[in-house]
Amino acid sequence: xxxxxxxxxxxxxxxxxxxxxxxxxxxxxxxxxxxxxxxxxxxxxxxxxxxxxxxxxxxxxxxxxxxxxxxxxxxxxxxxxxxxxxxxxxxxxxxxxxxxxxxxxxxxxxxxxx
Amino acid sequence: xxxxxxxxxxxxxxxxxxxxxxxxxxxxxxxxxxxxxxxxxxxxxxxxxxxxxxxxxxxxxxxxxxxxxxxxxxxxxxxxxxxxxxxxxxxxxxxxxxxxxxxxxxxxxxxxx
Numbered sequence: 034x035x036x037x038x039x040x041x042x043x044x045x046x047x048x049x050x051x052x053x054x055x056x057x058x059x060x061x062x063x064x065x066x067x068x069x070x071x072x073x074x075x076x077x078x079x080x081x082x083x084x085x086x087x088x089x090x091x092x093x094x095x096x097x098x099x100x101x102x103x104x105x106x107x108x109x110x111x112x113x114x115x116x117x118x119x120x121x122x123x124x125x126x127x128x129x130x131x132x133x134x135x136x137x138x139x140x141x142x143x144x145x146x147x
Numbered sequence: 148x149x150x151x152x153x154x155x156x157x158x159x160x161x162x163x164x165x166x167x168x169x170x171x172x173x174x175x176x177x178x179x180x181x182x183x184x185x186x187x188x189x190x191x192x193x194x195x196x197x198x199x200x201x202x203x204x205x206x207x208x209x210x211x212x213x214x215x216x217x218x219x220x221x222x223x224x225x226x227x228x229x230x231x232x233x234x235x236x237x238x239x240x241x242x243x244x245x246x247x248x249x250x251x252x253x254x255x256x257x258x259x260x
Contacts, residue, residue: 132241
């Protein structure tokens with residue numbers, strides 16, 4: 034049981050390039066989330082999904098897109114990368130729609146845009 | 148709307164000393180409260196959570212937290228700090244009907260020998 038896995042671990046992008054951050058979970062969780070973490074700012078929710086085919090915006094969705102075609106996978110797409118998207122990105126998953134459920138986090142992707 | 152305030156971006160303690168990390172929340176409905184820990188270059192893992200019932204919650208690694216509704220607080224404590232406790236700690240809030248968490252900005256715990 035690998036939990037939540039993310040690839041790549043590190044990436045350097047040039048301004049204007051695009052990329053996809055991959056996230057997979059093997060716990061059969063319906064709910065999946067993408068966060069970004071900036072120093073001293075905590076975690077900010079980018080997008081989340083309540084099941085295959087259903088996604089919704091979080092607090093900071095601008096510049097990002099997501100899709101959820103399967104229960105296991107929740108990729109995050111960056112189009113036209115900007116320096117402001119330099120951050121550490123975490124994917125997470127959880128069981129249920131009630132907020133009492135624990136979220137399980139992946140190890141993160143460290144992205145630098147120059 | 149929900150929000151979390153963690154007092155102190157950095158807390159320093161000596162090994163063996165009491166650890167106290169402060170968390171205050173704002174929520175218009177009964178909250179669910181969480182503490183997560185993040186070790187360097189890793190993801191977050193759950194320390195403990197409060198949903199309903201007993202207000203004193205025990206977690207992993209000897210940590211505990213007490214939900215105080217009147218003070219809108221959920222402070223994290225550990226009687227005796229260990230070097231391995233050095234990490235960043237995040238308080239988070241959710242509630243029934245919400246599937247998302249709102250995180251505080253985090254508190255870095257530094258433990259000196």
